[in-house]
Amino acid sequence: xxxxxxxxxxxxxxxxxxxxxxxxxxxxxxxxxxxxxxxxxxxxxxxxxxxxxxxxxxxxxxxxxxxxxxxxxxxxxxxxxxxxxxxxxxxxxxxxxxxxxxxxxxxxxxxxxx
Amino acid sequence: xxxxxxxxxxxxxxxxxxxxxxxxxxxxxxxxxxxxxxxxxxxxxxxxxxxxxxxxxxxxxxxxxxxxxxxxxxxxxxxxxxxxxxxxxxxxxxxxxxxxxxxxxxxxx
Numbered sequence: 001x002x003x004x005x006x007x008x009x010x011x012x013x014x015x016x017x018x019x020x021x022x023x024x025x026x027x028x029x030x031x032x033x034x035x036x037x038x039x040x041x042x043x044x045x046x047x048x049x050x051x052x053x054x055x056x057x058x059x060x061x062x063x064x065x066x067x068x069x070x071x072x073x074x075x076x077x078x079x080x081x082x083x084x085x086x087x088x089x090x091x092x093x094x095x096x097x098x099x100x101x102x103x104x105x106x107x108x109x110x111x112x113x114x
Numbered sequence: 115x116x117x118x119x120x121x122x123x124x125x126x127x128x129x130x131x132x133x134x135x136x137x138x139x140x141x142x143x144x145x146x147x148x149x150x151x152x153x154x155x156x157x158x159x160x161x162x163x164x165x166x167x168x169x170x171x172x173x174x175x176x177x178x179x180x181x182x183x184x185x186x187x188x189x190x191x192x193x194x195x196x197x198x199x200x201x202x203x204x205x206x207x208x209x210x211x212x213x214x215x216x217x218x219x220x221x222x223x
Contacts (some may be wrong), residue, residue: 092158
């Protein structure tokens, strides 16, 4: 079956703009989580959604937001982009919200802010 | 969530076993140990996970000490394609994984 799909794969924005990234989880998976990866901070948890509800949130400013739709697809939005938001944004899906199942990651969306 | 400590880098000869250590001294009773790896600029790939018993799958073996304060990931016959950053993660509930800096494994011919 198809893996986690993230779009777009690459994008370039300028400071002050906003961006929306999309994630389609593996069919049947209801949990989607988002991560930011930068060279300086490594992989950091952004938020997790299950059945359209945010279940967990990382330590990021309110400019970072997300949502999940009834088909489990998820989007994340970053408003008022800053240079430091340049990163690889990764989405992961899993069947449930317990701690015993695998998280499957997509290939990520690489955002460059100029 | 518990934190983990890993050596920043390791080398391994192709065909030999790669043993990657991880310390997680503050792990609590219901937290699992997960291992992922990331090949440059790709999404992290699941390897294996365990609670307290040793685990083995087609990719690797996971050895967890009896007190659960440390573990070792074993790649039995490392190949050049195993060159990657390996992350040891202690996972609480849900999809929140707390990644450390990982171990950069270089498999050399």
